[in-house]
Each structure stands twice: as C-alpha cells, then as structure tokens.
Amino acid sequence: MKRLVGSNQEIAALLYKEQLELSQQNLDVEEAVATIIRDVRLRGDEALRHYSSKFDRVELDHIEVDQDLIEQAFELIDKDVLTALENAKANIESYHRQQLETGFEDQPSQGVVRGQLIRPIERVGVYVPGGTAAYPSSVLMNVIPAKIAGVKEIIMITPPQETFAPAILVAAKLAGVDKMYQVGGAHGIAALAYGTETIPKVDKITGPGNIFVATAKKQVFGIVGIDMIAGPSEIGIIADETANPIYVAADLLSQAEHDILARSILVTNSQQLADAVEVEIEKQLQMLPRQAIARASIENNGRIILAKDVDSMFELMNLVAPEHLEIAMEGAYNYLDKVENAGSIFLGHYTSEPIGDYYAGTNHVLPTTATSRFSSALGVYDFIKRIQYTQYNKAAILAAEQDITNLAYAEGLQAHARAIEVRNDEY
Amino acid sequence: MKRLVGSNQEIAALLYKEQLELSQQNLDVEEAVATIIRDVRLRGDEALRHYSSKFDRVELDHIEVDQDLIEQAFELIDKDVLTALENAKANIESYHRQQLETGFEDQPSQGVVRGQLIRPIERVGVYVPGGTAAYPSSVLMNVIPAKIAGVKEIIMITPPQETFAPAILVAAKLAGVDKMYQVGGAHGIAALAYGTETIPKVDKITGPGNIFVATAKKQVFGIVGIDMIAGPSEIGIIADETANPIYVAADLLSQAEHDILARSILVTNSQQLADAVEVEIEKQLQMLPRQAIARASIENNGRIILAKDVDSMFELMNLVAPEHLEIAMEGAYNYLDKVENAGSIFLGHYTSEPIGDYYAGTNHVLPTTATSRFSSALGVYDFIKRIQYTQYNKAAILAAEQDITNLAYAEGLQAHARAIEVRNDEY
Numbered sequence: 001m002k003r004l005v006g007s008n009q010e011i012a013a014l015l016y017k018e019q020l021e022l023s024q025q026n027l028d029v030e031e032a033v034a035t036i037i038r039d040v041r042l043r044g045d046e047a048l049r050h051y052s053s054k055f056d057r058v059e060l061d062h063i064e065v066d067q068d069l070i071e072q073a074f075e076l077i078d079k080d081v082l083t084a085l086e087n088a089k090a091n092i093e094s095y096h097r098q099q100l101e102t103g104f105e106d107q108p109s110q111g112v113v114r115g116q117l118i119r120p121i122e123r124v125g126v127y128v129p130g131g132t133a134a135y136p137s138s139v140l141m142n143v144i145p146a147k148i149a150g151v152k153e154i155i156m157i158t159p160p161q162e163t164f165a166p167a168i169l170v171a172a173k174l175a176g177v178d179k180m181y182q183v184g185g186a187h188g189i190a191a192l193a194y195g196t197e198t199i200p201k202v203d204k205i206t207g208p209g210n211i212f213v214a215t216a217k218k219q220v221f222g223i224v225g226i227d228m229i230a231g232p233s234e235i236g237i238i239a240d241e242t243a244n245p246i247y248v249a250a251d252l253l254s255q256a257e258h259d260i261l262a263r264s265i266l267v268t269n270s271q272q273l274a275d276a277v278e279v280e281i282e283k284q285l286q287m288l289p290r291q292a293i294a295r296a297s298i299e300n301n302g303r304i305i306l307a308k309d310v311d312s313m314f315e316l317m318n319l320v321a322p323e324h325l326e327i328a329m330e331g332a333y334n335y336l337d338k339v340e341n342a343g344s345i346f347l348g349h350y351t352s353e354p355i356g357d358y359y360a361g362t363n364h365v366l367p368t369t370a371t372s373r374f375s376s377a378l379g380v381y382d383f384i385k386r387i388q389y390t391q392y393n394k395a396a397i398l399a400a401e402q403d404i405t406n407l408a409y410a411e412g413l414q415a416h417a418r419a420i421e422v423r424n425d426e427y
Numbered sequence: 428m429k430r431l432v433g434s435n436q437e438i439a440a441l442l443y444k445e446q447l448e449l450s451q452q453n454l455d456v457e458e459a460v461a462t463i464i465r466d467v468r469l470r471g472d473e474a475l476r477h478y479s480s481k482f483d484r485v486e487l488d489h490i491e492v493d494q495d496l497i498e499q500a501f502e503l504i505d506k507d508v509l510t511a512l513e514n515a516k517a518n519i520e521s522y523h524r525q526q527l528e529t530g531f532e533d534q535p536s537q538g539v540v541r542g543q544l545i546r547p548i549e550r551v552g553v554y555v556p557g558g559t560a561a562y563p564s565s566v567l568m569n570v571i572p573a574k575i576a577g578v579k580e581i582i583m584i585t586p587p588q589e590t591f592a593p594a595i596l597v598a599a600k601l602a603g604v605d606k607m608y609q610v611g612g613a614h615g616i617a618a619l620a621y622g623t624e625t626i627p628k629v630d631k632i633t634g635p636g637n638i639f640v641a642t643a644k645k646q647v648f649g650i651v652g653i654d655m656i657a658g659p660s661e662i663g664i665i666a667d668e669t670a671n672p673i674y675v676a677a678d679l680l681s682q683a684e685h686d687i688l689a690r691s692i693l694v695t696n697s698q699q700l701a702d703a704v705e706v707e708i709e710k711q712l713q714m715l716p717r718q719a720i721a722r723a724s725i726e727n728n729g730r731i732i733l734a735k736d737v738d739s740m741f742e743l744m745n746l747v748a749p750e751h752l753e754i755a756m757e758g759a760y761n762y763l764d765k766v767e768n769a770g771s772i773f774l775g776h777y778t779s780e781p782i783g784d785y786y787a788g789t790n791h792v793l794p795t796t797a798t799s800r801f802s803s804a805l806g807v808y809d810f811i812k813r814i815q816y817t818q819y820n821k822a823a824i825l826a827a828e829q830d831i832t833n834l835a836y837a838e839g840l841q842a843h844a845r846a847i848e849v850r851n852d853e854y
Contacts, residue, residue, distance in 0.1 A: 020650075081837045084830035095541055098531045099813075108521055113760070113774075114787060116525070119767055121801050135838050167837055203800040222656065223447075225801030229649065250846040257842040289841050333540070333818060340546055347540075347818035350850055354843040355819055358834045359827055360541060362815040373630040374548050374652030376813040386526075386803040388789040391760060391774035392782055400786055403511035407785045410508045410594055411562050414716050415684040416781040419677040423777055 001266070001278060001302035008312060011305055012319030015265065019369050022232050022261045022301065033186045033215045040190035045197045051187040056130075058160040058182075063198045065164070065180035073169035081167055085136060088359050089174050092144045095361030099380035100148065111396030117387040120150035121225070123200060124383060125192035126177070127207030127217075128168060130159030130184055136171035137357060141364050141378065142206050142227075143175035149383030155202060157192060159184025184209075189216035193224045206365070206378065227378055231369040232261035235353055236322030236342075238313045238335075239277075241270040243328035244349055248273070249280035251326060254354050256297035257290040263301040265320065267313045274304050314338040321370040324353050343372045397423050428679075428693070428705060428729035435739060438732055439746030442692065446796050449659050449688045449728065460613045460642045467617035472624045478614040483557075485587040485609075490625045492591070492607035500596035508594055512563060515786050516601050519571045522788030526807035527575065538823030544814040547577035548652070550627065551810060552619035553604070554634030554644075555595060557586030557611055563598035564784060568791050568805065569633050569654075570602035576810030582629060584619060586611025611636075616643035620651045633792070633805065654805055658796040659688035662780055663749030663769075665740045665762075666704075668697040670755035671776055675700070676707035678753060681781050683724035684717040690728040692747065694740045701731050741765040748797040751780050770799045824850050 004011050040047045045063065052060045074082070105115030126142045128134060139156070146154050156172050158164070160182040172180060181199055183191060189209075195201030204225035205217060217226045235255040239248050252264040268274050281298060285291050307313040314335065317325060321341035329335065332347040339345060343366030346353050357364045365378035392400070401420050408417035421427050431438050467474045472490065479487045501509070532542030553569045555561060566583070573581050583599050585591070587609040599607060608626055610618060616636075622628030631652035632644055644653045662682040666675050679691040695701050708725060712718050734740040741762065744752060748768035756762065759774040766772060770793030773780050784791045792805035819827070828847050835844035848854050 078833075078837070080829070080833045084833040084837075087830050088834065091535065094533070094535055098533065098543070101528075104525045106521070106525065108518065108788065112787070114522055114789060117763065117766070117772075122767065132839060137834060137838065222796070222798065225798070246849050247846075250842070250849045254840070254842040254846040257840060284842075284845070287845070290839075294842060336544065336816060339544070339814065340549065341812070342814055345544075345814060345816040347816060348820070350821045350824045351817055351819045352824070352846040352850060354831060354835060354840075354846050355824065355827065356815075356817055357843060359831050360539070360817045360819070361535065362541060362817055369649070371649065371652070372812065372814070374812065377815050379813060381808070381813070385768070385799065385801065386806060386808070387766065387769055387772060387799070388783075388804050389763060389772040389774060390778055390783055390787045390789055392778045392787070393775070394777050397777045397779070397782065400782065402507070403514050404781060404786050406505075406507045406511040407515065407564060408781060410505065410511075411564065412559060412717075413681070413684060413781075415677070415681040415711075415721060416784060418711070418714070419674075419681040419779040419781050422673050422677045423779065 001281065001298055001304045003304045003306070008316040008319060012316060015303065015320055016370055019231070019263065022263065029211050029215045033212060033219060036186040037190040037216060037219060040187050040196065041194045048183050048187055048191055048196060051185060052160055052183060055185055056160050060160060060182065063181050063183055065182050069164060070169045070173055073164070073166035076166040077170050082170060085140070085167065085171055085174055088137065089140055089144065091359060091361030092140055093148065096145045096148050096380050101381065101384065109396065111393035113391040115389050117389065119385050119387055120152065121203045121383050121385060122151070123153045123155065123202045124151045125155045125157060125202035125205045127188065127205065127209050127213060128156055128158040129209050130161055134158065134165050134168050136167040137364065138208060139168060139171035140175050143172065143177055145363065145378060145380045146383045147176040149380045151383050153178050155192065155200065156180045157183050157188045186212045186216035189213055189220060193220035204383070227365065227382060228367060228371070228375065232263060233258045234263045234265070234322050234368055235324040235326065236265045236267065236317050236320055237326040237328055238317055239266060239268045239273055239328035240310070241273060242330045243273055245273060245276035245280045247349060247352065248277050248328055249284050251353050252298070252302065253281065253284055253288065253294050255324070256294040256302065257288060260293055260296040260300065262297045264298060265303045265305070265322065267305045267307055267316055269307050269309055269313060271306060274306060317342070321372040323366045323368045323372065324356070326351070326353060341372045343367050343377055394423065428708065428725055428731045430731045435743040435746055439743060442730065442747055443797055445728070446658070446690065449690065456638050456642045460639060460646055463613040464617040464643060464646060467614050467623065468621045475610050475614055475618055475623060478612060479587055479610060482612055483587050487587060487609065490608050490610060492609050496591060497596045497600055500591070500593035503593040504597050509597060512567070512594065512598055512601055515564065516567055516571065518786060518788030519567055520575065523572045523575050523807050528808065528811065536823065538820035540818040542816050544816065546812050546814055547579065548630045548810050548812060549578070550580045550582065550629045551578045552582045552584065552629035552632045554615065554632065554636050554640060555583055555585040556636050557588055561585070561592050561595050563594040564791065565635060566595060566598035567602050570599070570604055572790065572805060572807045573810045574603040576807045578810050580605050582619065582627065583607045584610050584615045613639045613643035616640055616647060620647035631810070654792065654809060655794060655798070655802065659690060660685045661690045661692070661749050661795055662751040662753065663692045663694065663744050663747055664753040664755055665744055666693060666695045666700055666755035667737070668700060669757045670700055672700055672703035672707045674776060674779065675704050675755055676711050678779050679708065679725070679729065680711055680715065680721050682751070683721040683729065684715060687720055687723040687727065689724045691725060692730045692732070692749065694732045694734055694743055696734050696736055696740060698733060701733060748799040750793045750795045750799065751783070753778070753780060768799045770794050770804055821850065
C-alpha cells in the first residue's frame with residue numbers, strides 16, 4: 001500500500017482527486033446510451049428484443065421471467081444459503097422498519113391547519129446485474145426498504161441468462177418483488193423509465209449496474225427518480241495500537257477483492273500497526289482466489305496514512321467521507337460523536353465490514369466518492385414522498401392578508417396579492 | 428383555457444408530454460456551461476472576475492458582499508415588508524422544526540448494537556437569482572430548513588447588482604446566512620462546487636436560477652449535492668360546484684403571472700363552474716400589471732378538464748402529480764386521503780396558493796413536472812445525512828459466522844468470508 005504524508009487537508013484533497021479519477025465516466029458511452037433510450041421510447045418491446053439479441057446474444061421470446069422458474073429456484077438453492085438469506089432478510093427488515101416515518105400536523109393559530117403526509121412511491125424498478133455481479137444480497141438491500149415504505153409494485157429487471165442463479169430468484173421472491181423481467185443494460189433502464197407494452201413505467205429506479213446502466217440512470221433522472229450513481233467501493237479504517245493487524249488486513253482485502261478500482265484506506269497512529277498490516281496483506285493475498293483483482297486494487301489504490309493522534313485520524317476520515325468506515329479501536333462506540341461523514345460505520349475489533357454487506361440489517365447500498373458529505377445509505381426514506389398541506393379558514397386568511405400582500409407587492413407579483421384580496425368581502 | 432377531453436390516462440399522458448416540452452433544456456447551453464466550470468476550477472477568483480465582467484458587466488473589486496450593505500438594508504427596507512418577513516420566518520421555522528429527525532438504536536440480539544445517526548450537512552450554498560427574479564421569500568425557504576437541520580455554514584451567492592434589493596439582504600440576514608458573495612450564473616455554481624480563493628467549497632447547493640444556473644447545478648451534481656432542477660411552476664385545482672369562480676380564477680392567474688411557461692390546470696365536475704371561471708379569468712386578466720405574461724401562460728398552457736365525478740378528479744390529479752394542488756371543495760380536508768402525488772396541497776375555498784408561497788410556513792420549493800411522484804418539497808431532511816452504525820462483539824460474530832460465510836461463498840467473494848473467519852480462534 002502506498003503511504004501518504006502531508007496535512008490532513010492535503011491528503012484528503014489528493015485522495016479525493018484520485019477517487020474522482022477512479023469513478024470517471026466514459027463520455028463515449030453517453031451518446032450510445034442516449035440512442036438506445038430514444039429507441040426504446042419509440043419502439044418499446046421491439047427495441048428490447050433488438051438489444052437483447054445484439055448485446056446479450058439472447059432471442060427473447062417472452063420478456064417476463066416465468067413464475068415456474070422462481071418456484072424451481074426454491075428447489076435448486078442450497079438450503080444453508082436459503083437459511084442465511086432468510087435470516088438476513090429478518091435483520092434487514094427489523095433495522096429498516098425503524099426508518100418508517102409518520103406525518104405530522106399542527107394548528108399554529110386559530111383557523112390554520114398545516115401538516116405533512118407520508119406517501120409511498122407507487123411503483124419502483126430494481127436493476128439487478130447479470131453474471132458474476134449478480135448478488136442476492138443486493139436484491140434484498142434494494143427491495144426490502146421499498147417494501148417497508150409501502151411501495152405498491154416492485155419490478156425487478158435483470159439481463160437474460162442461460163440459467164438464472166437460484167439465489168437471485170429466491171432473494172427476489174423473499175424480498176417481495178412483484179414482477180421480474182429478463183432485460184438488462186441501458187435498454188432495460190429505458191424500459192423502466194418510459195414503459196413498454198410489457199414493462200410498466202416506474203416512478204423510481206434503484207440498483208447497481210455497469211457503465212451503460214449507470215449512464216442510462218443518469219440520463220433518465222428527472223423522468224424517474226434514481227437512487228444514486230455509485231462509484232467504486234471504498235473502505236476507510238481508523239485503527240490504533242489495539243487493533244489486530246490480521247483483522248485489519250482481512251477487512252481491507254475484503255474491499256479490495258471487489259474490483260481493481262476498489263479502494264482501501266488505513267489511517268493509524270501506530271507505526272507498528274501500519275507495518276504489521278502490510279506484512280499481513282501480502283500473506284493473506286496469497287490465499288485469495290481473487291488475488292489478482294485484490295492485489296491490483298491494493299497496489300494501485302490502497303493507502304496508509306500515519307496520523308499524529310486520535311483527533312487527527314477522525315479529522316482526516318471526515319474529510320475523506322468514506323463509504324464504509326471501520327473504527328478498530330477499544331471503546332469504538334464512544335468515538336461515534338467524532339464521525340461527521342461516512343456511509344456506514346463498523347465499531348470495534350469484531351465488527352468486520354462484510355457483516356454489513358450481508359447480515360447486520362443496515363443497508364449496503366451506500367454513498368461513494370465522498371458523497372457521504374451530503375447523502376446517505378439507501379433507506380425507507382428513499383421510497384416515500386412527503387406531501388405538505390395547509391388549510392386556512394376565512395378569518396385566518398383575513399388576519400394574514402396584510403403580510404402576504406405586502407410580500408407579494410414587494411416581489412412585483414400582483415396576481416399573488418389579488419388571490420388573497422378577492423377573499424375579502426370588502427374587495 | 429384549452430379544454431381537454433379523453434380518459435384520465437390519455438389526458439395525463441398528454442399533459443405530461445406538454446409539461447416535458449415546457450421544461451426542455453437547451454443543449455447548446457451544456458457545452459458553454461462545461462467550459463465555464465472548467466475555467467473556474469482552473470483559475471478560481473480570476474475566472475469569476477472574468478465572467479462577471481463578461482456576463483454581468485460588473486468589474487468585481489471585492490467578491491464578498493460588504494457587511495455595511497446588509498446593515499444599511501435594515502434601514503432602507505419598508506417596515507411593513509420587514510414585519511411580514513419576520514412573521515413568515517416564524518411560520519417557516521415552526522413548520523420545519525417538525526421535520527427534525529432523531530436517530531435510533533436497537534439491540535436486535537445479544538452482543539449486537541445497530542443504529543442510525545443524524546448529522547447535518549456541514550456547508551451549504553444557496554443561489555439567489557438577480558434582478559426581478561430576486562425573491563426574498565425564496566431566500567427564507569432555502570435557508571431556514573438548512574439552519575434548522577444544523578448546517579454549520581450557509582453561503583449565499585447572487586449576481587452583482589448596482590444596488591441589492593434591501594429585502595433580499597434582510598431576508599438573508601434574518602434566515603441566518605453566514606456569508607454572501609456577489610457572483611451569479613454558472614460561474615457562481617462552479618465556485619460553490621469546487622471552491623476558489625475567496626469562496627469556500629460547499630457540500631450541497633440549493634436555490635433556483637436561469638437555464639445556465641440549472642445546467643451548472645446538473646453538471647456539478649455528484650461533486651456536491653443539489654436540491655432539484657425545477658421546471659416551470661404549475662398549479663392544479665380540483666373544484667366542484669361549491670367553488671367560487673372568482674377565487675379559482677384568481678388562483679390560476681397567480682400561477683400564470685410567474686412565467687409564460689407556467690401552467691394552470693383546472694379539473695372540475697361542474698360544467699357551470701368551468702364556464703364561470705373562464706369568464707372570470709378574462710375579467711381579472713384586464714386588471715393585472717403582468718397581464719401579457721399571465722395571458723400567454725393561460726392561453727398556451729392553461730387547461731380545463733371536465734371530470735365525471737369526484738373520484739375521477741382525484742385519479743387524474745394523481746396522474747398529473749402537480750407541484751401545487753388546490754382542493755376547492757367543501758370539507759376538502761376529508762379528501763386528503765385521496766391524494767397520492769402532489770408537492771403541496773391547499774385545502775378549501777380560502778386557502779389560496781400564495782399563502783404557501785409566502786406565509787403559512789410550508790416550503791415553496793417544490794417538485795415540478797410530475798416529479799412529485801418520487802420527490803418532495805425542500806425540507807430539513809434535505810440538509811441532513813443518516814449514518815448507519817453496527818457493533819458486534821466476538822460471541823455475536825461467531826454466532827453469525829455460518830450465515831455470513833455461506834452468503835459470501837455463494838457470491839464468490841472469499842475475502843469477505845475470510846474477514847469473518849479470521850475472527851474465530853479456531854482459524
């Protein structure tokens with residue numbers, strides 16, 4: 001891992017610059033995606049069949065995934081994996097249920113009622129990548145919060161496959177997906193955004209995908225809501241001399257194995273720990289089936305920073321605003337107050353980050369590339385709308401008339417003033 | 428106003444198509460804006476001075492707005508307008524305080540703690556347009572929710588002016604703006620997103636602006652958070668035979684005077700009311716200083732739809748998903764349950780929409796162009812982040828080991844499994 005020195009501000013600026021480069025989008029893709037979206041708007045299912053044939057080399061006879069396949073998946077799935085999915089589901093549900101909001105109402109003065117309604121988004125589309133990037137855990141993480149929010153219809157799309165991974169179909173069914181379609185890529189996103197003869201138009205699209213999917217989501221944003229455009233995955237670990245280098249190394253590597261663009265950052269005030277972690281990383285790399293990926297990620301994007309003290313470690317990490325933050329210190333819980341920016345925090349020596357990827361119940365769809373400065377993990381709040389309401393009776397509007405018309409006239413909007421004035425009998 | 432007939436689905440689809448056309452962005456602007464942003468990143472304040480000279484014809488000697496000017500504004504402002512701003516502020520505060528969230532924590536099983544922290548976004552930039560589009564009410568609406576959320580520093584930018592409207596400076600001060608800079612346009616947005624020698628980089632940008640500002644916000648999204656890209660303003664009114672055509676016409680016109688692109692839609696089950704409203708609109712148009720704008724808006728974009736019954740009126744409006752929704756019916760409050768999509772609702776014959784623009788305390792920054800299907804009024808929730816945390820002790824991680832590693836292996840991510848396994852003494 002490369003070691004960085006400098007002030008926290010300098011290091012954070014450098015890390016951010018590198019991070020942006022890692023998540024750079026390819027501009028050529030923009031135009032290709034725009035063409036595909038136009039085509040799907042125009043030709044609907046016919047365009048979906050065309051692009052499935054072109055990109056996935058599959059001639060789609062039916063676009064919806066057969067219910068029989070889903071039932072078969074429950075037969076085919078490894079029973080231990082099924083149990084694990086069921087337990088994970090229960091944990092994700094119990095965590096996310098705590099995010100449910102209720103509206104409010106007040107009567108700030110005589111004759112005035114104000115309030116806020118909470119309404120679920122009506123129809124949501126979830127994208128699930130195909131091939132080796134098809135993660136049943138992601139299906140649970142995207143669908144369960146929508147379900148808890150009360151979304152009426154959840155639609156999943158995924159690229160056509162020779163055989164779908166049973167765990168994906170099972171996770172979709174467990175989580176509460178209503179309909180599944182075998183269509184992927186930018187054309188799949190376009191179908192969700194605009195609707196086709198077969199696929200209903202949704203109100204919001206979530207879920208990860210490759211550069212075509214991400215670019216398509218960006219382009220249809222505004223027509224539909226989207227969750228976020230995720231960059232490569234990141235972990236930041238704050239560790240002091242109490243940390244176990246074996247654990248720290250293993251956690252850094254669990255991030256690194258995702259992708260050669262993934263990034264692992266260790267901030268420590270212990271030179272000894274830094275050295276020991278480097279030795280451990282090399283040792284553990286040897287044992288990994290995905291060694292090539294993990295090694296490239298660690299060598300290119302792994303960083304170690306030696307901090308002078310505890311406060312400095314937190315200051316730097318708040319500037320970095322990592323997607324995942326581990327605090328590998330004794331009494332880690334007591335340091336929560338120091339965290340301003342992070343997607344998800346893992347406390348103490350035993351809370352390895354993969355616990356959150358799969359099991360604890362917190363969401364694993366998280367803000368990357370320092371966007372945790374202004375955004376949050378996917379949650380129930382992403383699947384609801386807050387609708388304001390106001391009611392003034394006649395006396396209340398007359399009491400407020402002077403203030404409102406004064407402001408309207410000050411802004412040069414006479415029709416705004418008149419709309420109040422016509423309600424006055426003296427008008 | 429043009430009358431539309433057809434099924435609710437057909438009418439909604441047509442209205443949406445028209446609405447999209449009204450909010451179409453100009454593609455030529457994209458490239459010009461990208462160039463400006465690159466230049467501000469590169470040359471900082473020097474670029475700001477260059478574009479101020481070029482676009483605003485102002486040679487900026489100092490970029491920060493002088494504190495003296497702000498104090499003078501309190502002398503210059505009309506005292507009635509000051510009172511109205513203070514009263515509006517109090518209402519906006521009391522409404523938005525109800526949106527404050529607290530975190531949560533649970534202990535779902537022995538040795539496990541999970542929770543969610545709420546943290547304010549650290550630094551927010553608010554854009555305030557110049558000239559006649561400078562609305563003090565918008566300053567309150569953008570700044571107060573950020574302040575209530577606990578944002579540490581709120582920065583306002585606005586194009587340089589010969590003399591700033593006192594009400595703008597006063598509103599900024601009342602609402603709690605920390606620093607004001609006189610820089611507008613795409614270069615102003617770039618300065619907020621990337622920072623310059625004088626202007627600090629922010630984490631999120633809110634506030635309305637022209638096509639250059641809107642395009643710049645879209646382009647810096649990801650680097651910073653943004654509120655939304657607003658299209659032209661819209662009102663939808665559901666009115667039955669109990670509605671007063673004078674009030675309905677006045678409210679439609681208050682929307683129409685904003686902009687020739689603004690849109691007013693009346694849905695009613697009373698032919699008589701529809702006719703009476705049309706007569707009233709013509710009558711009231713004659714009295715408006717902004718008649719030309721309001722007339723063009725009404726003639727081009729005004730729409731009346733006759734619905735067969737109450738349910739059909741609500742069905743259509745839920746498909747339209749208007750920014751503002753008035754329910755001009757007796758007992759309007761009882762129809763709240765029927766609303767699925769709207770930015771802000773105004774109930775009954777006396778709750779004229781401008782009450783919400785200025786005074787009631789609900790926010791007037793609202794989702795347009797049917798985006799209320801998936802998004803909400805600006806609120807305190809837009810200025811906070813939710814950070815997850817998890818803590819497992821050793822016994823808890825060992826209890827979960829089997830499930831987690833089963834899922835990790837099923838997804839082919841061995842380093843994820845190893846990160847759990849190394850915590851087992853038997854490893």
